[in-house]
Amino acid sequence: MKIATWNINSIRLRKENILKFLKEEKIDIICLQETKTINDNFPLSFFFNAGYVHVYMRGEKSYNGVAIISKVPIIKKTYHNFCNLNDARHIEVLLNNNITLHNFYIPAGGELANIDKNLKFKHKINFINEMIKKFKKDNTKSRILLGDFNIAPLENDVWSHKQLINVVSHTKIEVDYFNMLIDSGPFIDIIREFYKPQEKVFTWWSYRSKDWSKSNKGRRLDHVLVCKKLKGLTKEAKIYKNIRDVNNPSDHVPISITLNVK
DNA sequence: ATGGCGCGGTCACCGCGA
Numbered sequence: 001m002k003i004a005t006w007n008i009n010s011i012r013l014r015k016e017n018i019l020k021f022l023k024e025e026k027i028d029i030i031c032l033q034e035t036k037t038i039n040d041n042f043p044l045s046f047f048f049n050a051g052y053v054h055v056y057m058r059g060e061k062s063y064n065g066v067a068i069i070s071k072v073p074i075i076k077k078t079y080h081n082f083c084n085l086n087d088a089r090h091i092e093v094l095l096n097n098n099i100t101l102h103n104f105y106i107p108a109g110g111e112l113a114n115i116d117k118n119l120k121f122k123h124k125i126n127f128i129n130e131m132i133k134k135f136k137k138d139n140t141k142s143r144i145l146l147g148d149f150n151i152a153p154l155e156n157d158v159w160s161h162k163q164l165i166n167v168v169s170h171t172k173i174e175v176d177y178f179n180m181l182i183d184s185g186p187f188i189d190i191i192r193e194f195y196k197p198q199e200k201v202f203t204w205w206s207y208r209s210k211d212w213s214k215s216n217k218g219r220r221l222d223h224v225l226v227c228k229k230l231k232g233l234t235k236e237a238k239i240y241k242n243i244r245d246v247n248n249p250s251d252h253v254p255i256s257i258t259l260n261v262k
Numbered sequence: 263a264t265g266g267c268g269c270g271g272t273c274a275c276c277g278c279g280a
Contacts, residue, residue, distance in 0.1 A: 009279085010269055034279085036270065062270050063278075108280055150280070169280055206280075208266035219280075251268080251279085 001072065001259045004030045005103070005222055007148040007204075007252035011035040011067065015043045017246060018069075019050055021254060025240070028071050029095075030254070033105035033148045035065030042067065056093055064088040066103045066147070072096065080134070082127045089127075097261050099230070104131075104147035113171040121168065124150070128177040132184045145187060145225040148252065153178045154192070156200045157220035169219055187225035190257055194237035204252045205244055212244060224257050233260045 004027045008014050011032060022030060035042065035057065042057050052069045056077045059065035065088045068074070076094035081087075089105045107127055110120030135143070151174045155161040164170040182189060195201045202218025209215045226234060236258040243253040 013269075034269085108278080110278095111280085167280080204280080206266080207268055210266085221280080248268095 001261050002028050004254045004256040005146040006254035007033040009034050009250040015046050030069050031103035031146055032067045035059050035067050056091055058088045058091045060088045066091050066105055068093050068103055082130045099142045102145045106149045108150045109168045113168050132181050135184045142229050143227045149223045150221050151178045152219040159217040185227050188231050190224050190226045190234050191237045207251050222255055235260050
């Protein structure tokens with residue numbers, strides 16, 4: 001079973017890009033973030049016609065929005081409103097192989113890394129804190145958390161650790177909360193099991209660069225966290241850097257894991 | 263270079279992304 005996650009920055013603009021990726025990489029399930037549309041305008045039949053007949057979407061107007069598009073049957077669909085906001089940042093599905101998949105779009109956090117002076121940053125920290133409480137030490141379930149976490153936890157998850165140490169996404173408080181989330185499951189940052197910590201790896205490059213590849217000022221903001229049970233079953237993890245070069249790209253690229261399960 | 267680009271929408275400017 002091959003599962004991908006991708007911050008798509010508008011599903012209506014990039015549905016063709018998504019389908020091309022799904023076909024080329026033989027993806028069974030894709031989790032999307034920033035679909036940026038209400039459910040009524042979601043291109044449901046477009047994916048249905050391509051064999052992805054199991055879809056769970058949760059959208060809102062203009063902002064956020066998450067979706068799970070799957071060939072694998074979905075048994076149960078639920079969501080949680082983090083921080084008491086009905087803002088389409090989380091959905092959860094139970095698959096027919098008993099794996100629970102959580103698709104997250106964690107708040108970006110604004111400009112200033114200060115919970116007293118910046119409500120967006122406070123929202124981000126509170127959001128992760130609620131995740132930690134929700135997932136606290138439960139070894140009985142087969143769980144996967146994935147999506148756009150808007151945090152680059154390791155030094156080689158950003159183009160310059162020194163220059164980004166005070167930039168939201170790579171600050172100590174965010175990294176601390178990310179690590180507490182890892183510990184809460186406990187979970188494994190499975191992508192980093194396949195890419196050495198010494199290697200710089202990114203999943204996002206800003207639009208505001210003449211040549212994203214040449215400047216290569218990226219960050220690894222998208223993650224797949226698996227429970228310990230699923231670690232040994234993960235046979236591959238990939239970051240599709242080449243996708244940043246397609247026509248009308250998202251500023252994020254997809255990542256995937258392949259599990260030795262049906 | 264505190265700029266730059268791209269998305270949706272109260273649609274030509276603004277909020278937001280990170």
